[in-house]
Amino acid sequence: MSQADEVRDLLAQHGRTFATDAGITLRDTPSPLFRLLVLTLLASTRISADVAVATARELSRAGWRTPRRMLESTWQQRVDALGRGGYRRYDETTATRLEALCIRLVEDYRGDLRVLRPDSAADVDRLRKGLTGFTGIGPVGADIFCREVQAVWPTVGPFFDRRALAGARARGLPVDPARLAALAPDGRVANLAAALVRVA
Template identity: 35%
Template structure:
């Protein structure tokens, strides 16, 4: 049985649906959404974000495929390292190009939660599992009536 890793476990602050937290949680969800042990995915997140300071889609987009493969390898995220590196670059490129580098712009462009989930699956390598992981915690801050950010 696998342990559920939360945003809090990774020291990701989602309060107020802040941009930095949303991107970091999307990145972590993306890594955890693959058929790989949660602990390895969490370590990959830490290597990429904490050790290599790739905490924005702009910073990821400025890395080479090889640099991302090396980062994933440092975390022993080796089963899918090549495809994951390619998909991380594609995610950063699409997020930067289509949404100004902001997860909050994906939210703003979506009429409701269902539309947001559909937009997320338009990113290469983002499937139902990644969306499920991301929405498990992001939905709480994105669709909380008291924040004024509710899109229900």
């Protein structure tokens, strides 16, 4: 099988981004970017991706699609929503972290993550530093956010984190990000990165 065929097969079987699975139609606007940040926080804990995705959907269903709306919720309401999503082991800690995330987002970035959008690939480190400034989001969480957001912030890409590159290596694909991205049809780099993480 050629590398191009391998990529087409990967995309057909596993090419949905985690944001899509969480019901987030990613756009370069504040609400979807906030929802992606929440998903990133949820996925940064030692919990399955499926539970993080289901919980992100539950928080959106509760109407908390902006930091200000989430700040209107009580700690107990957040704990209950996290539990409904299956996020039980870390529900109390995460309910507190969600509040801290929203406060920082409002106070430091006026509720709009586009303040962190890099102008070029050289600025991605600034984005990563901003992301890891949120309590509960470390380097792995920053990787998750960058992997997904490159669909709407092309200057972040091509972004393949360690897990995605491990998936590429396992499938006999290039581990150079530019060469790997060139195999993604129609610019579906974020989808390819998500597929590679799933098979890593």
